[in-house]
Amino acid sequence: MSVMDRRLQLLLDEQRYALVQTEAERSGRSVAAVIREAIDYRFLGADDRGANLRVWLDLTAEPSGPAVDWSEIKAGIEEDLAGPRR
Structure with a gap:
């Protein structure tokens, strides 16, 4: 920090x-x-970092399952957790 x-x-x-x-x-x-x-x-663009979470929440609302590959979502979440972009 x-x-x-x-x-x-x-x-x-x-x-x-x-x-x-x-x-x-x-x-x-x-x-x-x-x-x-x-x-x-x-x-610092937190709106963009929250996009992956919004996608995940939207996907969980679909009874048919995710339309996006989990590896893409996971990569985005890991990038978000790495910290703010400067």
Whole structure:
């Protein structure tokens, strides 16, 4: 994990803070960790990394079975687990 070497003061309205605090409590993380994750999601392409999970969830809803080769899905998941793309 990288060393945190920048401090940021951030002002939020009550509604935004409540959202972040609720997620922090739900997930057992700090408010700062939730905000860092949101930044990663927006700027490091987490939307793309979540695509493999969405494909898998869609496939499990099909009673006929997966239409995509499992090895392709597995490779994508392993790539996602390797960490954020920079």
